[in-house]
Amino acid sequence: MKVTVLCGGVGGARFVRGAVEVAGADSVVVVGNVGDDVEVLGLHVSPDLDSILYALAGLNDEQRGWGRAGETWEALAVVRELGGESWFALGDRDLGLHLVRTQALRAGEPLSGVTARLASALRVETRLLPATDDRLRTWIETPAGSFPFQEWFVARGHRDEVDGVRFEGADAAAPAPGVLEALAEADLIVLAPSNPFVSIAPILAVPGLREALAARRVPCVAVSPLIGGRAVKGPADRMLARLAGGTSPRHVTRCYEGLVDAIVVDEADAHDLAGLGEVRPIVTRTLMADADARRRLAEVALGAVPA
Ligand code: FO1
Numbered sequence: 237m238k239v240t241v242l243c244g245g246v247g248g249a250r251f252v253r254g255a256v257e258v259a260g261a262d263s264v265v266v267v268g269n270v271g272d273d274v275e276v277l278g279l280h281v282s283p284d285l286d287s288i289l290y291a292l293a294g295l296n297d298e299q300r301g302w303g304r305a306g307e308t309w310e311a312l313a314v315v316r317e318l319g320g321e322s323w324f325a326l327g328d329r330d331l332g333l334h335l336v337r338t339q340a341l342r343a344g345e346p347l348s349g350v351t352a353r354l355a356s357a358l359r360v361e362t363r364l365l366p367a368t369d370d371r372l373r374t375w376i377e378t379p380a381g382s383f384p385f386q387e388w389f390v391a392r393g394h395r396d397e398v399d400g401v402r403f404e405g406a407d408a409a410a411p412a413p414g415v416l417e418a419l420a421e422a423d424l425i426v427l428a429p430s431n432p433f434v435s436i437a438p439i440l441a442v443p444g445l446r447e448a449l450a451a452r453r454v455p456c457v458a459v460s461p462l463i464g465g466r467a468v469k470g471p472a473d474r475m476l477a478r479l480a481g482g483t484s485p486r487h488v489t490r491c492y493e494g495l496v497d498a499i500v501v502d503e504a505d506a507h508d509l510a511g512l513g514e515v516r517p518i519v520t521r522t523l524m525a526d527a528d529a530r531r532r533l534a535e536v537a538l539g540a541v542p543a
Pocket of ligand 1: 244245246324326386
């Protein structure tokens with residue numbers, strides 16, 4: 237079975253690792269969000285692609301959620317000492333990857349090309365495709381003003397309520413090579429347990445992707461990122477409450493109207509399954525507390541092919 241997973245954020249990366257463990261590296265293609273890419277200290281950082289790469293390579297820091305395990309912060313300490321840009325914490329090991337990626341991009345290599353090379357160097361066999369090779373950046377509209385994603389998320393600690401989200405450059409972006417094929421050739425499409433507004437929506441904002449998903453002939457299943465109406469980490473619950481009017485499974489499902497056939501929700505949300513319409517609920521434990529839990533969730537989602 238071929239599975240294509242649309243993914244962003246730390247929870248999404250954990251899920252993808254489970255999906256690869258269940259289905260096998262060759263059976264999974266991952267389409268990653270690039271809307272929260274950021275230039276720091278002159279380096280191109282792709283946090284979501286890197287979370288996926290590090291998770292699949294077994295190099296991710298489980299506690300912190302982002303970046304590499306066993307990280308050191310010597311370079312950042314010097315940057316801080318010298319009054320440089322230190323609001324976005326780049327660890328020493330992580331920096332190595334950003335140096336290689338940035339040099340390749342400056343030499344004209346597309347993001348998809350350098351991502352494939354990085355994956356291969358890290359012995360990641362699963363195909364990881366950025367949604368687009370073009371510049372696409374998520375902006376967050378708040379009562380305090382409009383901010384690039386990482387400025388709102390990291391520098392402001394996502395404290396501002398969100399009135400809207402926009403994707404700069406999306407109109408002119410094209411799907412990266414292989415993305416439309418991965419959707420067309422999949423037996424199952426999965427929307428990872430990622431924030432619908434800032435992880436999945438920027439992928440779907442690339443012209444052709446939402447249309448391809450809407451025209452699918454195979455099942456598409458979303459995994460809700462909420463447990464008991466609350467985000468495990470991050471602002472997804474506050475965003476759903478404000479932008480979608482609530483945090484129940486039907487509010488998550490509404491973010492994906494016409495795009496999904498089933499939604500995997502946590503047992504803690506099983507009491508509130510009204511209003512899902514044609515979308516089939518699948519109830520299970522969704523907290524990916526350890527490797528077993530991660531695999532079990534992936535097994536349920538990948539087994540969610542409606543008859
Ligand atoms: N998140 C933070 O909360 N603070 C940071 O300083 C930070 C640095 C960072 C560096 C590299 C990287 O790949 C991720 C990093 N993140 C940091 C996480 C990042 O903001 C999030 O993973 C995503 O962008 C949200 O999906």
